Amino acid sequence: MSAVPKPREQLRMMIVDDSNVMRRRIERSQQNDRLEVVGTAVNGVDAVAKFKQLMPDVMTLDLTMPEMDGIECVEHIIKIKPDVLILVVSALADKATAVEAIEKGANGFLCKPFTDDQLNEALAELIGE
Amino acid sequence: MLDAEEVRTFVNGTVHFFETATGHAATVGSPYLCIDKAAVVQDYTGVIGISGNREGKVYFTAPRGMLSVMLMCMNETDTGEQNVRDLVGEVANTISGNARRDFGRNFVISTPTICDRANAAQAAATTGRSFIIPINWRSYSANVVVCLQ
Numbered sequence: 001m002s003a004v005p006k007p008r009e010q011l012r013m014m015i016v017d018d019s020n021v022m023r024r025r026i027e028r029s030q031q032n033d034r035l036e037v038v039g040t041a042v043n044g045v046d047a048v049a050k051f052k053q054l055m056p057d058v059m060t061l062d063l064t065m066p067e068m069d070g071i072e073c074v075e076h077i078i079k080i081k082p083d084v085l086i087l088v089v090s091a092l093a094d095k096a097t098a099v100e101a102i103e104k105g106a107n108g109f110l111c112k113p114f115t116d117d118q119l120n121e122a123l124a125e126l127i128g129e
Numbered sequence: 130m131l132d133a134e135e136v137r138t139f140v141n142g143t144v145h146f147f148e149t150a151t152g153h154a155a156t157v158g159s160p161y162l163c164i165d166k167a168a169v170v171q172d173y174t175g176v177i178g179i180s181g182n183r184e185g186k187v188y189f190t191a192p193r194g195m196l197s198v199m200l201m202c203m204n205e206t207d208t209g210e211q212n213v214r215d216l217v218g219e220v221a222n223t224i225s226g227n228a229r230r231d232f233g234r235n236f237v238i239s240t241p242t243i244c245d246r247a248n249a250a251q252a253a254a255t256t257g258r259s260f261i262i263p264i265n266w267r268s269y270s271a272n273v274v275v276c277l278q
Contacts, residue, residue: 018240019222021215025203064222066240091226096234112223113150 011127012038014054016047016073017062017089022112026060026089029116032123044068048076055081058127061106063090063097071104078105087126089114131277135231136160136260139187142227143273146220147266151202158263169261169272170249172196173213175221181237185257185277187228189221190249195269214243224273 218241
């Protein structure tokens, strides 16, 4: 008898970027049927506050933001929920910044500008597909 | 002041941005040196302050029509004032941020200041020589202006 496939887990996603255009772009372009966008935030302070309410499983996170930048935000978020999956989506294209984000607890890095395919590939890799 | 190799960083970054973000390639005119301290500004301008191992500013200035069409090419249906202002800052931020690949992480960029034509002159004023990079995209023309010490 063949095994019954295990239903794929649905994941709640939050988008953090100070740019409204980028938040809407990510929400519109992401095609993964396991991901449901449950909230957005406009800077690190807003992200931490909304994260505590929404407790998402996945987060896309810009780095250069007012109030609290993305690197500091990662440190706060990881303390609240250590197993959250964080994809940093940033224009900061140097390798050292990507390494720092990963060392702080992020799980992936996507450089702006990006195509829809690049975004979806990065999200799929993030959630292990 | 920038050397030719450093100017190429911004030219390549600009070409990459338009092709990737909008799906339509831009052509870049020959960069030229501007010694007139009056700012070159169009309808909307996104200004990025640069600090760290370089000091100065980078800005992207474009006509409203170009920004609206760019939004449409990005499948954005809302081409209102907020998104137009937001986009001009995002372009400046992305071109500046990508330059860190060549300049290193001590090339520190600020969050963008967004100006319309009426108040851009002061925010975009430069204290030294600037390189103006003309950008032609579809039927529109814009500029990336780089002023670094």
